[in-house]
Amino acid sequence: MTYPTLEPGGSLLIAWQLRGKRVLLVGGGEVAAGRLVLLKNADAHLTVLCAPEGLGSEMKYRVEIEQVVDEYIPSAYTHEEQLKRTDGGMYDMILTAIDDADASRAICAWCRNHRIPVNVADVPPECDFYFGSIIRRGPLQVMVSTGGKGPRLARQIRQRLENAIPVSTGAAIERVGELRGALRRIAPQPDQSAQRMRWMTDVCETWSIDELAQLDEHAIARVLRGWHDKTIPTYDEVLGSRRTWHWPHLRDYVAFALGATTALAVGAAVVHRFRR
Amino acid sequence: MTYPTLEPGGSLLIAWQLRGKRVLLVGGGEVAAGRLVLLKNADAHLTVLCAPEGLGSEMKYRVEIEQVVDEYIPSAYTHEEQLKRTDGGMYDMILTAIDDADASRAICAWCRNHRIPVNVADVPPECDFYFGSIIRRGPLQVMVSTGGKGPRLARQIRQRLENAIPVSTGAAIERVGELRGALRRIAPQPDQSAQRMRWMTDVCETWSIDELAQLDEHAIARVLRGWHDKTIPTYDEVLGSRRTWHWPHLRDYVAFALGATTALAVGAAVVHRFRR
Numbered sequence: 001m002t003y004p005t006l007e008p009g010g011s012l013l014i015a016w017q018l019r020g021k022r023v024l025l026v027g028g029g030e031v032a033a034g035r036l037v038l039l040k041n042a043d044a045h046l047t048v049l050c051a052p053e054g055l056g057s058e059m060k061y062r063v064e065i066e067q068v069v070d071e072y073i074p075s076a077y078t079h080e081e082q083l084k085r086t087d088g089g090m091y092d093m094i095l096t097a098i099d100d101a102d103a104s105r106a107i108c109a110w111c112r113n114h115r116i117p118v119n120v121a122d123v124p125p126e127c128d129f130y131f132g133s134i135i136r137r138g139p140l141q142v143m144v145s146t147g148g149k150g151p152r153l154a155r156q157i158r159q160r161l162e163n164a165i166p167v168s169t170g171a172a173i174e175r176v177g178e179l180r181g182a183l184r185r186i187a188p189q190p191d192q193s194a195q196r197m198r199w200m201t202d203v204c205e206t207w208s209i210d211e212l213a214q215l216d217e218h219a220i221a222r223v224l225r226g227w228h229d230k231t232i233p234t235y236d237e238v239l240g241s242r243r244t245w246h247w248p249h250l251r252d253y254v255a256f257a258l259g260a261t262t263a264l265a266v267g268a269a270v271v272h273r274f275r276r
Numbered sequence: 277m278t279y280p281t282l283e284p285g286g287s288l289l290i291a292w293q294l295r296g297k298r299v300l301l302v303g304g305g306e307v308a309a310g311r312l313v314l315l316k317n318a319d320a321h322l323t324v325l326c327a328p329e330g331l332g333s334e335m336k337y338r339v340e341i342e343q344v345v346d347e348y349i350p351s352a353y354t355h356e357e358q359l360k361r362t363d364g365g366m367y368d369m370i371l372t373a374i375d376d377a378d379a380s381r382a383i384c385a386w387c388r389n390h391r392i393p394v395n396v397a398d399v400p401p402e403c404d405f406y407f408g409s410i411i412r413r414g415p416l417q418v419m420v421s422t423g424g425k426g427p428r429l430a431r432q433i434r435q436r437l438e439n440a441i442p443v444s445t446g447a448a449i450e451r452v453g454e455l456r457g458a459l460r461r462i463a464p465q466p467d468q469s470a471q472r473m474r475w476m477t478d479v480c481e482t483w484s485i486d487e488l489a490q491l492d493e494h495a496i497a498r499v500l501r502g503w504h505d506k507t508i509p510t511y512d513e514v515l516g517s518r519r520t521w522h523w524p525h526l527r528d529y530v531a532f533a534l535g536a537t538t539a540l541a542v543g544a545a546v547v548h549r550f551r552r
Contacts, residue, residue, distance in 0.1 A: 015287035143289035164440035274550030
């Protein structure tokens with residue numbers, strides 16, 4: 001038995017859970033606005049600390065028009081008391097994206113003393129964690145990280161990866177989640193858990209991502225019959241009729257017919273010419 | 277000006293920095309062994325807490341043969357004092373992968389009281405962060421996460437992504453890092469930083485990943501001449517001679533010649549037949 005070879009030198013890539021967690025973002029420029037998107041996409045309860053004159057156009061839009069910032073404190077960072085919540089409690093995470101290196105250093109030191117995860121934009125030693133390049137397809141999130149070694153290449157690689165994930169992936173994940181929920185309702189016993197997992201794995205390996213994305217309520221009910229029979233219904237059995245009239249295939253047939261006709265015509269012309 | 281649309285419901289994907297950080301891993305089974313790989317690949321200083329009879333075969337191998345565990349404490353988890361370091365300090369992160377739900381819950385509560393990031397395997401509400409499926413190519417790390425919504429599909433998607441990243445990507449990132457280091461040595465002024473970044477971006481966009489992976493010391497020196505001339509040397513200018521005799525291309529030429537010969541032969545035969 002061989003085990004995976006260790007490959008030191010990386011980071012620990014993780015999906016941090018921020019739903020309902022309180023996060024302080026210090027700064028209002030472009031970088032801060034980028035952080036805001038990441039934080040709100042992770043459902044954080046967000047406080048922004050920044051003087052009104054420091055708000056860039058995107059941050060202004062998020063604060064004033066879109067109003068997605070849960071609490072906006074219109075002052076620049078000047079002292080450590082600002083790093084505590086207005087109700088006196090502690091933030092769960094603090095990010096800064098400001099140009100003042102001394103202030104950044106002070107914020108980082110304070111966070112470390114208080115065991116609050118901290119990220120100081122552009123100053124790796126003052127970060128407990130780094131950000132990467134993100135691809136999103138509904139519940140699917142992909143992060144590309146080079147540990148700060150190649151941000152430009154990371155963008156190129158991100159582009160390749162984006163092309164490799166079908167657009168239907170988000171829908172497929174949602175539909176599989178619904179199938180699993182329905183399965184748990186008809187087979188709720190805890191001692192069936194391993195069997196449930198195996199059956200779900202088999203379905204996911206039998207159906208392609210594009211096919212899984214087409215699962216609706218009726219199709220899910222038909223797939224679930226397989227659970228009782230201990231079989232894995234195929235896409236053709238469940239939604240086969242849909243495939244027959246699926247446009248991309250129709251186009252394939254037309255293209256094939258056109259190709260064959262052209263070949264026959266050219267062949268006939270050649271034969272005709274040489275027979276003459 | 278439009279800004280990215282928010283898409284809530286995700287996690288905050290981050291690259292947590294563990295170099296030299298002290299991590300406690302409670303448990304010794306298969307899941308714990310998987311965690312060990314992730315932690316050691318991120319250069320953590322690792323303590324494993326597990327009774328000797330609880331060590332599975334992989335963990336036994338890591339502890340006894342490979343000796344990559346920095347400190348092994350041969351006892352089961354029974355009380356909270358075990359969650360402090362043997363020198364009395366605090367761990368920077370605690371992971372558990374044990375079957376005892378009560379013990380897991382107690383460990384999670386203790387960690388939250390002490391503001392220590394914690395992950396309890398298989399119990400999402402007791403996790404500050406989740407793990408995803410990882411692809412590694414040297415300094416490149418890619419994480420695929422479905423926020424727990426589709427672990428099976430995540431594996432399928434991981435496979436697609438793996439196929440989309442050239443094997444040479446790790447080497448390309450290392451070489452680009454060397455090029456950037458060399459550039460910083462010949463143009464060290466801080467006020468040239470934006471110009472350096474632009475030039476590096478242009479190089480990375482002009483050269484493909486496979487081409488960047490071939491940069492050696494001599495090639496780097498030749499590319500750097502472009503910095504002085506304010507140009508971006510192409511791969512052909514710097515390493516073009518290498519491409520001429522590059523095997524895959526030679527094979528293309530041979531295949532082309534064979535194809536053309538075959539076509540000519542068939543054409544001649546047809547003409548000959550009809551001329552007869």
